[in-house]
Amino acid sequence: MTRDEIKSKITTAVLELFAVEEEQLTESAKLYEELDIDSIDTIDLLLSLNQGIDQELDFEPEHFRDVETLGDLLDVIEDLLR
Amino acid sequence: MTDAIVAPFFSRRVFAAGLSYIAFGLFAPVPALVSVVLAILPLGAQRRQKLTRLMIQCLCRIFVELMQLFGLYRYRVVREYRGSVAAKIIVANHPMLLDAVFIMAFIPNICCIAKPALTKNFFIRATLRQAGFLVAGEPDLLDQMILNLEKGESVLMFPEGTRNISDLELNFRRGAANLAVLSDCEVLPVVMECRPRALQKHQSWYQIPAELVQICMTICPPISSASCVDTNIPRTLQYRAFTEVMVEFFRTRLTTAATTLQRGQSANIYDS
Numbered sequence: 001m002t003r004d005e006i007k008s009k010i011t012t013a014v015l016e017l018f019a020v021e022e023e024q025l026t027e028s029a030k031l032y033e034e035l036d037i038d039s040i041d042t043i044d045l046l047l048s049l050n051q052g053i054d055q056e057l058d059f060e061p062e063h064f065r066d067v068e069t070l071g072d073l074l075d076v077i078e079d080l081l082r
Numbered sequence: 083m084t085d086a087i088v089a090p091f092f093s094r095r096v097f098a099a100g101l102s103y104i105a106f107g108l109f110a111p112v113p114a115l116v117s118v119v120l121a122i123l124p125l126g127a128q129r130r131q132k133l134t135r136l137m138i139q140c141l142c143r144i145f146v147e148l149m150q151l152f153g154l155y156r157y158r159v160v161r162e163y164r165g166s167v168a169a170k171i172i173v174a175n176h177p178m179l180l181d182a183v184f185i186m187a188f189i190p191n192i193c194c195i196a197k198p199a200l201t202k203n204f205f206i207r208a209t210l211r212q213a214g215f216l217v218a219g220e221p222d223l224l225d226q227m228i229l230n231l232e233k234g235e236s237v238l239m240f241p242e243g244t245r246n247i248s249d250l251e252l253n254f255r256r257g258a259a260n261l262a263v264l265s266d267c268e269v270l271p272v273v274m275e276c277r278p279r280a281l282q283k284h285q286s287w288y289q290i291p292a293e294l295v296q297i298c299m300t301i302c303p304p305i306s307s308a309s310c311v312d313t314n315i316p317r318t319l320q321y322r323a324f325t326e327v328m329v330e331f332f333r334t335r336l337t338t339a340a341t342t343l344q345r346g347q348s349a350n351i352y353d354s
Contacts, residue, residue, distance in 0.1 A: 016316065017316045017319070018319075038255075038256065040260045040321070041318050044316070044317055045318075061221060
């Protein structure tokens with residue numbers, strides 16, 4: 001799956017799960033401060049992504065310790081899918 | 083809301099506050115000592131936990147009464163709900179230092195979430211563990227809280243995280259709503275009022291209002307997330323919607339209380 005495809009999946013999931021506008025979803029957007037997505041929300045987001053991606057995401061909380069922006073999240077998921 | 087006029091340093095109220103802090107200091111080793119005794123006695127973990135919580139409740143009640151006796155405040159507890167508190171998420175606003183003490187004094191068998199800093203003290207840590215209290219910041223905190231609710235315990239949460247600056251600026255985080263949605267347990271709102279505001283975050287112990295502080299704790303009927311929020315929408319949106327419901331609930335209750343006080347009806351409200 002390409003980075004653009006993963007980005008598209010994340011965008012769809014974020015728009016469905018959170019009260020945010022599509023214009024806010026840039027790679028530099030901060031998850032907590034700008035998008036109001038906290039750690040519990042991230043778990044719901046990953047569960048939703050698991051359903052949208054054919055390959056299962058085998059993630060641990062440590063993978064997301066340094067995730068601050070949507071771009072960081074994209075990087076981690078890209079790594080997990082490799 | 084503006085702060086109340088502070089009493090002069092050499093005044094009866096500041097003396098009462100000083101006495102209260104001394105009393106707290108004298109009481110402080112008691113839970114640790116009792117915990118040691120309970121740890122030695124041949125008791126099961128559940129029984130030990132129940133006794134430790136009962137001891138904490140008794141000490142909180144003594145402290146609440148003692149401070150009233152010293153003339154620091156007058157308090158009133160209003161029980162709009164008298165049913166079981168088992169498996170309820172107790173949610174309270176947080177205007178002053180004594181909120182948790184009041185709630186622990188009047189609601190039995192509560193599981194509290196302690197600040198991580200408290201676990202640095204060996205004796206406090208032993209008491210917290212024996213009481214089955216949880217520690218904020220633990221990675222599996224949410225799972226532990228759900229487990230405790232399933233066992234029929236009530237869990238105390240202050241969604242604001244820390245003492246607020248003014249009554250109606252209720253900056254609720256979503257932790258209580260997360261727990262309510264995920265556990266499907268009811269929330270028991272406890273509305274804390276303190277007028278004039280005292281023992282606030284930015285105040286020193288001797289900054290006591292010149293007039294008598296009146297505290298009212300109202301235990302309101304439970305509310306469930308399923309009855310307020312559409313359960314067909316994603317959980318993430320349910321967390322947000324239920325947080326808004328709780329904020330609105332507290333704001334309405336506190337606005338009503340403030341209006342009543344402005345009309346000059348406070349004297350009768352707080353007579354206990």
